[in-house]
Amino acid sequence: MNDVSLVLESAARLSALLLFVALGELLAERAGTLNISVEGMMLGGAFSAVYVASETDSAFVGLLGGIGAGLLIAIVQAELSHRLTINQFVVGLAINLLVLGVTSVLAASVHLSYHQLGVLRIPLLADIPAVGKALFQQRWPFYLVYLAIPLTWWLLMRTTWGLELRACGENPESATASGVPVQRRRREVVMVCGLYAGLGGAFLSVGLIGSFTQNMTAGRGFVAIAAVILGSWNVAGTVVGTLIFGGADALRLALPAIGVDIAPQLLIVAPYLLALMTMLVFAQGRRQPYALGQGYEDVSA
Amino acid sequence: MTVTENRAADPQEPELVRRDWMPSRQRLREGATFAMLLVLCIGAALGIASGLVAVTGASPGTVFDAMTEGSFGSTAALVTTLNHAGLILTVAIGACIAFRAGLVNIGQEGQFTIGGLAGAAVGLSLPFSGVVAIAVILLSAAAGGALWALLPAFLLYARGVSEVVTTLLLNFVAFQAVSYAVNRSFLLQETVPKNFPVAPQPQSNQLPEADRLPSLIQGIGYSLLITIVVATALVLIVAIFIARSSWGLRLRMLGFNPRIVRRLGLRSGRIGGAALLLSGAFAGLAGGFLLTGVVLRIQGGFSSGVYGSFSNNYGWEGLLAALVARYRPVYAVVVAILFGALRAGGGVLSATGVSPTIVGVVQALVVLAVAIPAILLRLRQRRAQAALMRERT
DSSP states (O other): OHHHHHHHHHHHHHHHHHHHHHHHHHHHHHTTOOOTTHHHHHHHHHHHHHHHHHHHTOHHHHHHHHHHHHHHHHHHHHHHHHTSOOOHHHHHHHHHHHHHHHHHHHHHHSOOOOOOOOEEEOTTGGGSTTHHHHHHEEEGGGGHHHHHHHHHHHHHHHSHHHHHHHHHHHOHHHHHHTTOOHHHHHHHHHHHHHHHHHHHHHIIIIIIISSOOTTTTTTHHHHHHHHHHHTTTSHHHHHHHHHHHHHHHHHHHHHHHHTOOOOHHHHHHHHHHHHHHHHHHHTTTSOOOTTTTOOOOOTTO | OOGGGGOOOOTTSOOSSOOOSSOOHHHHHHHHHHHHHHHHHHHHHHHHHHHHHHHTTSOHHHHHHHHHHHHHSSHHHHHHHHHHHHHHHHHHHHHHHHHHTTOOOOOHHHHHHHHHHHHHHHHHHOSOOSHHHHHHHHHHHHHHHHHHHHHHHHHHHHHOOOHHHHHHHHHHHHHHHHHHHHTOTTTTBOOOOTTOSSOOOSBBOOOOGGGSOOEEEEETTEEEETHHHHHHHHHHHHHHHHHHSHHHHHHHHHHHOHHHHHHTTOOHHHHHHHHHHHHHHHHHHHHHHHIIIIISSOBOOGGGTTSOSSSTTHHHHHHHHHHHTTTOHHHHHHHHHHHHHHHHHHHTGGGGTSOTTHHHHHHHHHHHHHHHHHHHHHHHHHHHHHHHHHHHO
């Protein structure tokens, strides 16, 4: 029983980490931009959070610094790929390389100290057996997921802005014809994605770990992209997707302790296979945004 | 209705119709502006990189010298550069083919890895070694890469699922497949003699030395592999095929406007599917080159996390090279050599006390510095055209 509770706790943490990033990526993908630089935004957020926390001696200011760094990287991505119309994969790959290099070089030369945000325990709710601790006794930014999920859904499905985003992702030409500034919406959504990804990275460094190590996100940005795909590009699906990825990861980490003999590789790969199977079986009803990953040039601009 | 029908041509696709050979005065002026912008952007990129080096307390000049010395400074350095470039170029050719068909294959890392895995599996089970064995290994590596692109091709044309998404996902499946295989003694994990003091590592047995790719020039501490020559030959073949063959025309038509292809009664699935498979095959072949040319065994440390350790970023760099070369294999030769030089230069950096990861920074900045001038010029043209349109209406 204790084991189950521990695995659930770690699964909740890892899923929340992915969810922050995945929600931002979901918004971006619905607008048609497959933002592979989330990996870089996340890593940049993780580094800046610890750096700012060390400079100001406050983990909270560090968290804000991480979010700011995510936004900064997103502005670079947005301006280059959705104003200058450089291919978004070129920009994304370049940014990932750039951030990995810059954070590694700086981490080796600036002084970083240990800073971690506090655990917040919600009374009563945390006493629920099994899931109580997992959901209600975590580092406090964890609880932002309860805010981020409905906020993202509302932004995407209930605002004019969200409707226009979806139009940009489905058919940018028609969106332009209806007066939607496609490139501007895409820039905006990439910046929002940067805020989310920066928060995710900061949550990893000053929230879960307390320090920064080289390439500490280790491809989690890509996992978040996969979770959006597994979640078939809607908010509820993305939440389930991150839970599956986070759960599998937590289970893999706990395997030696529990003493169950499953190949860890199978656990890691299962969510990806699930995503591919979903597309194989349900392709008609659960398709991606039509214009996903395609560049767009507004001729009238 | 599949995704491809709805897809607009990529604005960065080279034009379907060739321009006049003689440059006009306007073209010359554009060329001069382009060159000036390029110099400015590269200067800015180097400036930023030097700034970063200075922040860490090292001298930018020392780092620059070390990098040029390590990439072009001696025969050994040049050989290292070209060996890296051969691998990157092979991946890039495949990426170019897919892009010219309007398809975005971002699964080179996985296809490369599976190529290495297939090559190692076949090579280790062959009862003979030597030139024939090398050919068989390389062919199976290419076949492995193509196989890894088969599912995306099927999902794209039978199910309408974007190949961007599926090729990306399959990267991670490939890394885990290798990790699984080299951690299982009944699959590919190395066998060690009984009572051997060290436990078997997560890697395959080594291929016989006779399965090593022949080298062109050999000296103390260096050996120029034939990969760069083979890759350059492949570039020429592919470039001619794309430009001159009817298959190449269909490929370009598909990239330019998938509807034309359908109206002509051609099957876009067959052309695009072939392009994707071919693209995967090139990435797989590059994996085979790395296997037979350098490492002779496949490794997949579990600790490498989401990234594969065998592919070592060659797949991403090949993709990036194709993108920077604007999908033209011939230009990709230059970009691949540049990327190879950065890799080689980075290898010697640790001696200067600067983290070799600074190479990634330089690479990224150079990529952007090359991409920006072309885009700026095109945007100006588009604006002028739009202004002309408005005047007319």
